[in-house]
Amino acid sequence: MNGADLETLKFNEVVRRVHLLDGSDGNHIPLRIGFLRNITVDHICTYWKFFCYYDNLKADVYMGEYDNIMQEVLNSDSPLFQHEPDIIVVCLKKELLCGELTNSFVSLTQEKIDSEVERVLDTFDTILMAIRRNSNAVVLVHNFEVPVYPAYGVLDYQERYKQVNTFRRINNKLLDIIHQYKGVYVVDIDLLQSVLGDMHFLDSRYWHIGRAPYTVSASKAIAKEYMKFIRALKGRNKKCLVLDCDNTLWGGIVGEDGVENIKLGRTYPGSAFREFQDAILDLYHRGVLLGICSKNNEQDVIEVLEKHPDMLLKRECFLSMKINWRDKVSNLREMAHELNLGLDSFVFIDDSEVEINMVRKFLPEVECILLPPDPSQFKHALNACGLFDSLTFSNEDRNRSEMYRAEIMRKKTASQLKDLSIDDYYRYLEMEVFIKSADAFSIPRIAQLTQRTNQFNLTTKRYSESEIADLAASSEADVRFLRLKDRFGDSGIVGVAILRYEKTKCLVDTFLLSCRVIGRGIEDVLLSDCKSVARKRNCKEVFGFYIATSKNEQVESFYIDRGFESLGEKEVCRQYALSLGGTALHLPAYFKTIKSDCDEIAMGDLW
Amino acid sequence: MENNLKRIMSDVLEIGADQINEESSMETIASWDSLKHMELMVAIEENFDIPMLSMDEIVEMTRFSAIIGILQSKKP
Numbered sequence: 001m002n003g004a005d006l007e008t009l010k011f012n013e014v015v016r017r018v019h020l021l022d023g024s025d026g027n028h029i030p031l032r033i034g035f036l037r038n039i040t041v042d043h044i045c046t047y048w049k050f051f052c053y054y055d056n057l058k059a060d061v062y063m064g065e066y067d068n069i070m071q072e073v074l075n076s077d078s079p080l081f082q083h084e085p086d087i088i089v090v091c092l093k094k095e096l097l098c099g100e101l102t103n104s105f106v107s108l109t110q111e112k113i114d115s116e117v118e119r120v121l122d123t124f125d126t127i128l129m130a131i132r133r134n135s136n137a138v139v140l141v142h143n144f145e146v147p148v149y150p151a152y153g154v155l156d157y158q159e160r161y162k163q164v165n166t167f168r169r170i171n172n173k174l175l176d177i178i179h180q181y182k183g184v185y186v187v188d189i190d191l192l193q194s195v196l197g198d199m200h201f202l203d204s205r206y207w208h209i210g211r212a213p214y215t216v217s218a219s220k221a222i223a224k225e226y227m228k229f230i231r232a233l234k235g236r237n238k239k240c241l242v243l244d245c246d247n248t249l250w251g252g253i254v255g256e257d258g259v260e261n262i263k264l265g266r267t268y269p270g271s272a273f274r275e276f277q278d279a280i281l282d283l284y285h286r287g288v289l290l291g292i293c294s295k296n297n298e299q300d301v302i303e304v305l306e307k308h309p310d311m312l313l314k315r316e317c318f319l320s321m322k323i324n325w326r327d328k329v330s331n332l333r334e335m336a337h338e339l340n341l342g343l344d345s346f347v348f349i350d351d352s353e354v355e356i357n358m359v360r361k362f363l364p365e366v367e368c369i370l371l372p373p374d375p376s377q378f379k380h381a382l383n384a385c386g387l388f389d390s391l392t393f394s395n396e397d398r399n400r401s402e403m404y405r406a407e408i409m410r411k412k413t414a415s416q417l418k419d420l421s422i423d424d425y426y427r428y429l430e431m432e433v434f435i436k437s438a439d440a441f442s443i444p445r446i447a448q449l450t451q452r453t454n455q456f457n458l459t460t461k462r463y464s465e466s467e468i469a470d471l472a473a474s475s476e477a478d479v480r481f482l483r484l485k486d487r488f489g490d491s492g493i494v495g496v497a498i499l500r501y502e503k504t505k506c507l508v509d510t511f512l513l514s515c516r517v518i519g520r521g522i523e524d525v526l527l528s529d530c531k532s533v534a535r536k537r538n539c540k541e542v543f544g545f546y547i548a549t550s551k552n553e554q555v556e557s558f559y560i561d562r563g564f565e566s567l568g569e570k571e572v573c574r575q576y577a578l579s580l581g582g583t584a585l586h587l588p589a590y591f592k593t594i595k596s597d598c599d600e601i602a603m604g605d606l607w
Numbered sequence: 608m609e610n611n612l613k614r615i616m617s618d619v620l621e622i623g624a625d626q627i628n629e630e631s632s633m634e635t636i637a638s639w640d641s642l643k644h645m646e647l648m649v650a651i652e653e654n655f656d657i658p659m660l661s662m663d664e665i666v667e668m669t670r671f672s673a674i675i676g677i678l679q680s681k682k683p
Contacts, residue, residue, distance in 0.1 A: 012618035012650035019621045042642055043649070205662045210645050216653065 006054060011043075011216050018049045021058075028058035031230070034085035034137065036127070038067040038096045040212035041089075047223035055227065055236060066211070067096065073130035081134045088137045089187075089226070090127060093213060094144045094167070097123065105151035105163045113166060121173050128181050138233060138464070139184040140226060143171040146190050148198040182466025185229060185391070192221050228386040235451045235462060238367060238387045239345040241283060242332060245294035245301055245323075247351040248371060248378075249277060249313065254300045265310045272375035277312040279379045284317050287397030288388050289339065289404060291320040293331045293348070298323040319404050328355055329362045339404065340515050342454065342551065347387055390452075392465060394445040396492040406488040407516050413488075426520060426590035429486040433522065435529045435596040438472040438479035445493045446481050449512060454551040456513040456523070458544065458558060459573075463498075463510075476501050477509075478533055482526050484517055491517060495526045499533060506534035506542045506580075511558075518554075521588040527562060528587055533598050535580050543567075544576040608655075612674060615654055619647045632670035644669065657681040 009017070031052060035041060045061055052059040062083035064072050069090070072080045080088070094102045101108070101116050108116070124141065131139055144167050150156035151163040159165065171190060178184040193201045196217055206212040214222065231237050246253045250273050251263025263270040284290055290313070294301065301323050305315040320338055322331035328348075336343045344365040350356050351371040360368050367387055371378055396403070414425055438446055447465040454460065463471070472479045482495030494517045498510035508530060513523055534542055544559040546552075560566060564576035587594070616631070617624040620638045633639045639647070648665050651674070658681055660668075668674045 010650065010653050011646070012615045012654065015621070015646065015650070016618035019618075040642065040645070043646065046646075205660070205665060206645050206649075208662060209665060210641055212645055216649055 006051065011046075014050050015046055018046055018053070021053045022049075026053075026058075028053065028056055030060055031057045031087065032060050032062075032083060032085045034062045034064065034080045034083055034088045035091065036064045036069045036072060036080070036088060037091040038069070039091065039093045040066075040206075040210055041091055041214075043212065043214065043216065043219035044222050047220045048226055051223055051227045052230070055231065055234075057230070057234075069127060070130075073127050073134070076134045085135065085137045087226075087230070088131060088135065088139045090124075090139060090141045092123075092142065095207075095213075096211075101163070101166060102147070105166075110161065113161065117166065117170055117173075120170055121177060124174060125177050125180075128177065128184055132181050136183065138229070139178075139181070140187050140229060141174065141178060141184060142187050142189045143174055144190060145193045145198075145201070146171070148193075182470065183464045187222070187225055187229075189222070192218070192225060196221060224386070228389045229391070231387070232389050232391045233451065233462060233464075235454060235460075236344075237390055237452070238288075238347045239452070240289040240291060240319075240335075240339065240341055240347070241280065241388070242291040242293045242335065242346055242348045243280070244350040244352070244355065245292060245296055245304075247375075248294075248349060249273065250304065250308075250311075251375060254304055255297055259300070259303050259308060262304065262308070264308060269375065270310065272378065274310055274312065276375070276378040276382065279382050281312050281317070283382075283388055284313075284401065285398065286388065286390075286393070287400040289341075289401055290318050291322070291335055291339075292318050293322045293328050293335065295325055295328075296323050316405075317401070319401055319408070328359060332359065332363060332366060338408070340407075340518075347385070349382070390448065392444045392448040392451070394448055396445050396448070399492070402489065403491050403516060406486075406491070409488050410486075423588070423590050426588070427592075429488070429520075429590075430592045431520065431522075431590070432485040432593040433525050433591055433595070434483045434485075435480055435526065435594075435598070436483075437597060438468060438481055442481050442493055443468050443472065446479060446496050449493065449496050449514060450510060453512045453514060454549065455515045456518050456555055457549075457552050458511040458555055459509065459547045460549050460552060461498075461510050471498060480526070480529060480533065482513075482522065482529075484522060495522060497526055497530050499530055501534075501537060501539065504538065504540040506530070506537070506539040508542060508544045511544070521590070523558070524562070524587055525591065525594055529596050529598060531578075531580060532596070536598060540580055542578045542580060544578070546574040546576070547572055548574075608678060609675065611654065612651070612671070612678070615650050616647065616671075619643060619650050627671065629672055639669075651678075 035045065045063070049059045049061070062080060062085065064080055072078045098116055098120050101113065128139065146164055146167045156162040157164045174186060178186055200215055201218040202213050203215045243249060251269055252261060254262050264273050265271060266274065280290065292301065302315065304311055320335045322335055332343065332346065332348065336346065343363055346366045347369060348359050348366050349369045349371060353370055356368045356370040359366055369381055369385060372381055410429065417425055417428065420428065444465055447463050447468045450461060450463040468479060471477045478499045480497045480499065481493050484491040484494050494514040496510060496512050497508060500507045500509045531542055544564050546556060546559065548556065559576035564578045567575040567577055613624045613627045616627050620636055620643055622636065622638060633644065648660065648668065652660060655678055657678060664677050668677055
């Protein structure tokens with residue numbers, strides 16, 4: 001199965017593949033899903049399972065009875081909670097939840113409209129409150145499609161309190177409700193309807209026959225939208241976008257046509273390419289790393305980047321450029337190595353089917369987007385993919401490219417100063433480390449690091465912002481974060497440790513470092529801080545955990561290397577212990593500053 | 608058309624194509640319930656180039672022979 005199948009397979013072929021995969025015991029990671037619904041959603045579910053398999057997940061779905069939501073959520077022993085879902089979808093169709101607002105709006109008084117709105121919002125509130133009492137599952141709540149033929153015709157949308165704006169109001173107020181709970185997100189069904197258009201979204205025939213409102217295209221679009229959440233939650237969102245140049249970033253071939261003749265500008269045909277660059281630039285500002293991988297003379301491309309007035313993507317936007325005549329597979333491999341990122345963090349865009357197929361064949365972990373023949377569709381192809389979606393946004397995202405660039409400078413400097421010892425090089429970096437407990441400013445970034453970090457991550461537990469906030473506020477846990485600065489710049493928050501306490505035991509629930517800063521002894525500083533924090537709480541022992549994934553092999557012996565005693569393995573989790581009575585960890589002496597808000601280890605200036 | 612239909616039915620109803628014949632219907636195929644029926648109709652509309660089925664036609668197409676009959680009547 002490759003990316004193209006997701007788009008082209010017919011519904012019956014999707015059903016067959018899902019059936020075959022359901023029966024196989026492939027190496028899929030289980031994902032437990034619960035559906036609460038008042039309509040038939042089986043088509044959506046089929047597509048969702050299909051997309052999950054593509055992302056190497058096996059969806060195990062519990063389908064709630066029709067319109068039995070309150071009973072399911074209020075009873076802590078209900079089949080829904082017995083299923084122990086990771087994700088719960090709440091899908092309530094307005095025709096059945098608020099039939100009067102939907103179908104007989106004109107006959108309603110203002111009081112009745114208001115009370116119906118309140119009732120609908122209360123229903124959501126009750127459902128979410130009950131779910132949260134019984135489960136930590138991530139909850140995806142469908143909002144309502146705004147009616148496309150409103151009750152009062154053109155008059156309707158002139159006024160706030162007619163039908164269209166009443167549904168818009170419900171959708172907006174739904175946001176206030178979900179924000180009271182942690183791990184609850186809206187799936188904007190109204191937006192999906194706008195994307196596809198009402199005629200392609202709803203099918204009245206199946207609605208009347210079997211309460212199945214959505215077309216095949218709508219079911220697919222809704223399932224795809226769920227996957228954006230799953231990927232973000234599972235840390236599978238992509239980090240790096242690599243682009244071809246000719247007929248991708250601009251029209252024509254720069255080596256043949258010349259810089260002044262490529263198609264790129266404010267009017268047809270160059271405006272389509274400019275618009276595509278605008279979309280890429282937005283991703284860049286969201287923290288997506290950009291690269292170029294193209295077969296050109298390097299000087300030609302540099303000239304476009306530096307001189308073309310309509311080139312929105314400047315040279316400094318690109319973290320890595322592989323402009324040469326070698327095959328793109330080797331170039332992409334090299335780029336991944338340079339940036340210290342897995343190839344499965346990459347998206348590659350090209351207009352050439354040959355290049356795309358070659359990358360798909362030899363680097364199946366790279367997600368490929370083959371551009372459509374018409375440049376006016378490029379922007380849509382990129383925006384519709386949703387591969388970069390994240391559920392948080394922090395200052396680190398805004399400056400991510402800068403930070404990676406500083407890292408490349410560090411590596412370059414390291415090779416220039418190769419006569420220095422490694423310790424001397426680290427001393428030359430003038431690293432300053434600051435460790436603190438999580439606060440309102442750092443929580444989004446901390447959550448994001450738990451969601452994105454794969455390599456230097458001992459347990460790979462993913463947390464949402466509100467979960468981190470709860471842990472930080474809890475008296476039974478501490479959330480510690482580490483900020484790093486050096487002579488090349490401020491790397492921001494790059495390390496996180498989450499400590500949980502059980503009497504005199506300190507359990508290191510999470511311990512991670514951003515891949516940009518691995519291998520500079522920073523982990524020892526963070527671990528030392530953990531021990532000091534634990535000691536301050538009168539803990540006697542620290543327990544470390546290692547859960548192996550396909551990505552975190554490099555930290556397999558982390559605790560053993562640091563004097564912990566192995567306690568063996570419980571299920572997939574290896575356990576280690578260290579008595580706090582022992583000698584302090586030897587910290588490397590090459591840090592310029594180490595500061596912690598935990599008094600006991602205000603190690604101060606080590607120089 | 609018959610073979611094409613058998614293939615689609617086999618995919619959606621999750622049974623072998625050899626278990627489907629002229630006499631097949633919702634009564635004779637256990638997996639062909641009302642949910643699967645909707646899925647089958649969706650798949651048929653996606654695979655055969657025909658004008659949109661009406662609600663009544665969808666409800667009538669619960670036998671192999673009835674499906675073929677309606678498909679033929681709708682062919683241009």
